[in-house]
Amino acid sequence: LVTPLTATAAASGAQASASFRTNEVYSGxxxxxxxxxxxxxxxxxxxxxxxxxxxxxxxxxxxxxxxxWLMDVGEFGEWPLFLDVFVEHAVEEVASKAQHGTKGTILGPYYLPGQAQLASPATLPSRAEEVGTPLLFTGRVTDLDGNPLAGATLDIWHADSDGLYSGFAPGIPDGNLRGVVSTDADGRFEIHTIEPAPYQIPTDGPTGALIRAAGWSAWRPAHLHLLVGAPGHRTVTTQLYFAGGEHLENDVAEATKPELVLNPVQTPSGERVAEYDFVLERA
Ligand code: MBD
Ligand code: FE
Incomplete structure (x- = not known):
């Protein structure tokens, strides 16, 4: 018997539900x-x-x-997906009223803790056959006064060029396109990876069925997820998008903000370079 390596809503929903129940990032x-x-x-x-x-x-x-439909959402394990796509942005907007520094946005259902710790310059773990435009993501982490934060960490995760996340879709090695990168003495970081593709809500589960039945778009624009932290500072949960990218103006999760859009520059080597500076407030 050959099991096809296609992502199913039920399998990724079960993973997301298990992750939600066990991971400290969802404390509360x-x-x-x-x-x-x-x-x-x-x-x-x-x-x-x-x-x-x-x-x-x-x-x-x-x-x-x-x-x-509500019973199906539970049976498919899609409550984390459904709530993070359709509800989390409102909770984040309330939380952000009291926050300073780099804008946050929603965490989403696909964070996994405990990834490879990498010093800058870093290359995210990827498959030998990983497809995608090479991306150098670089910048600095400072405090509100502009002082560099050495030893800050960027916990970064993103989808591959098919819009799939390791740990939630079959056939992708654990830890793929995930890592925890530390800044250097000047608070700088350099992360080599590939550009992610836009993400489509699984079409074979109840969340996808609702979206189809209502005639909505099932897409999120391509994005990098980040948890950026430093000792004594509040960890920022955010995402970065790509200028001109598809679905940027029509994110099903309503989680884009104008401050969170990267403007990558093409280099002669074919790698695109995107720069972003993070500002952390004291905890
Ligand atoms: C994602 O990749 C995501 O970032 C969110 C918020 C919801 C579903 C899938
Ligand atoms: Fe995502």
Whole structure:
């Protein structure tokens, strides 16, 4: 029997759900919330749902179809995907009101901790047959006053040229296109990798089914994910996009910000060079 190495919604959903349950980056999942707060927020959510039903005169068949769809989201393990695509941006926008320095955006479901630690200049782990335009991602990490942060870390992960992430799609080695890169004494970093492709929500799961049924776009623009941190400073969770890239103006996850767009420059060697400076506030 030959098992095709195609990504399925159920397999990547199961991985994302397991990752969510075990990884510290999602801390807060077991946060103790007061009765008062649960009452306030849960009641407001229910009230909003009731208001939609009234306003749009939702029918019994529509209610039962929605119930089936919600059950499918759980069975496919797609709650991390669905919530990070359609809800996380609103939570991030609330959090960002109190933040200074480099803009953050959503974390998404595909972070994995414990990747290879690399000194700058670094090359992200990739397959011998890795396809894609070579990219040099370079810049500096400073504090709010412009002082370089030596030994800051950039935990970086991104999709391959098929838009697939290691750890969540079959046939890609663990740790591929993931790494934790430390800045040098001047706070500088140089990371050699390839340009990621845009990401499409899996079409064979319930999230994809909703998107299709509603006639929405299933795409995110190509992006690099980053957690940028330094001792004594707040870690920034962010993503960087590519100027002129497809879907940049129509991100299904609504997670782009104008401050987070790279302008890569072509070099004679064929590598594209993208520069970005990160600014961290004190913790
Ligand atoms: C992604 O690659 C992503 O970054 C987000 C936020 C959601 C789904 C897939
Ligand atoms: Fe992503």
């Amino acid at each position: 999942a077991t946060a103790d919330v007061s009765t008062e707060r649960v009452h306030t927020v849960a009641r407001a959510v229910l009230k909003a749902v009731h208001a939609v039903i009234e306003e749009h005169e939702v029918s019994y068949p529509e209610f039962q179809a929605a119930k089936k």
